[in-house]
Amino acid sequence: MSKSRFKKKVNIKKGDKVVVIAGDYKDRSTVRNVQQVLPEKDRVVLEDVNMRKKHMKPTNENQGGIIEINAPIHISNVMLVDPKSGEPTRVGRKNDGNKIVRYSKKSDEIIK
Numbered sequence: 493m494s495k496s497r498f499k500k501k502v503n504i505k506k507g508d509k510v511v512v513i514a515g516d517y518k519d520r521s522t523v524r525n526v527q528q529v530l531p532e533k534d535r536v537v538l539e540d541v542n543m544r545k546k547h548m549k550p551t552n553e554n555q556g557g558i559i560e561i562n563a564p565i566h567i568s569n570v571m572l573v574d575p576k577s578g579e580p581t582r583v584g585r586k587n588d589g590n591k592i593v594r595y596s597k598k599s600d601e602i603i604k
Contacts, residue, residue: 502531503583510570511580523573535564574598
C-alpha cells in the first residue's frame with residue numbers, strides 16, 4: 493500500500509456510539525462505544541466486540557496467563573448511531589459558521 497501525503501477523513505471518532513452492521517452473528521446489530529480509531533489501517537476497536545485470547549508470559553507487572561483483548565474490525569462494518577432516533581445513519585460534513593461539523597444524514601442533526 494502506497495503512502496499518501498493526504499490524511500484520511502474518518503467519520504467515526506473515539507467515544508462515538510456505533511452499530512455493528514456486518515461480521516459475527518453475536519456482535520451484529522449491537523450498539524457499542526468506540527475505544528480507538530486506527531485511520532491508517534481503516535479499523536476501529538469497539539468494546540466487547542471481536543474478542544481474542546492472548547497468551548501472556550508472567551512479568552513484574554502482571555501474573556501472566558490467558559487474557560482477552562478487543563481486536564480491531566474494519567471501519568466499513570460499523571455505522572454511526574443517529575443521536576435523535578438511535579438508528580444507524582450515514583454521516584456528512586457541513587460548515588457551521590467557520591467550523592466543519594459532522595451531521596446525521598437521516599435526521600440532519602449535528603453529531604457532537
